[in-house]
Amino acid sequence: MKIDLSQLDTEPLAFDERLSLEPERLGGGTVASVVAVRLGGEVRAHGGVYAVLGRCRAEGALACARCLEPVAWSSDERFSVEYRRATDGGGDPEVGLEEDELEVSFLDGDQLDLEELAVEQVLLALPMRTLCAEDCAGLCPRCGANRNLPDACRCRPEPDPRWQGLAGLAGRESDN
Numbered sequence: 001m002k003i004d005l006s007q008l009d010t011e012p013l014a015f016d017e018r019l020s021l022e023p024e025r026l027g028g029g030t031v032a033s034v035v036a037v038r039l040g041g042e043v044r045a046h047g048g049v050y051a052v053l054g055r056c057r058a059e060g061a062l063a064c065a066r067c068l069e070p071v072a073w074s075s076d077e078r079f080s081v082e083y084r085r086a087t088d089g090g091g092d093p094e095v096g097l098e099e100d101e102l103e104v105s106f107l108d109g110d111q112l113d114l115e116e117l118a119v120e121q122v123l124l125a126l127p128m129r130t131l132c133a134e135d136c137a138g139l140c141p142r143c144g145a146n147r148n149l150p151d152a153c154r155c156r157p158e159p160d161p162r163w164q165g166l167a168g169l170a171g172r173e174s175d176n
């Protein structure tokens with residue numbers, strides 16, 4: 001849904017949207033399901049700037065960083081973003097879509113794209129790293145099996161380098 005800001009006068013304009021974002025919209029990778037978003041808030045005009053104050057609630061599943069199994073995730077964050085019109089200068093409409101310009105974004109014409117805003121806010125809310133459990137054993141680097149499942153991996157354990165060091169020490173001692 002888009003809000004036409006050219007209709008905005010001194011009164012703030014409220015919005016309350018429910019959206020479903022595909023993992024591909026959220027950069028793929030860590031997001032393991034469609035993310036359900038409720039985006040509510042209001043837009044105010046201050047001179048040439050539009051201030052958006054709101055709340056973004058999101059719910060979905062993220063992939064465990066070690067075993068890739070989906071882990072339920074939700075967030076509830078308040079946000080404030082400012083938009084300026086991309087009028088003079090480059091005027092490149094793509095500028096408003098740059099992901100690193102989250103503090104002040106540029107508008108493509110008079111339209112505020114709420115889906116674009118929801119994507120930005122969900123990306124900000126995503127944790128750096130998700131684990132299904134603190135002691136997740138992850139995937140076997142050799143066969144790719146999920147080592148949290150009993151008997152999923154039947155690879156023989158690699159010799160532990162710490163024991164090799166001790167073995168060398170023991171060998172030296174027996175030489176004497």
Ligand SMILES: [Zn+2]
Pocket residue numbers: 064065066067068069131132133136137138
């Ligand atoms: Zn895991």
Ligand SMILES: [Zn+2]
Pocket residue numbers: 140141142143144145153154155
């Ligand atoms: Zn294995």
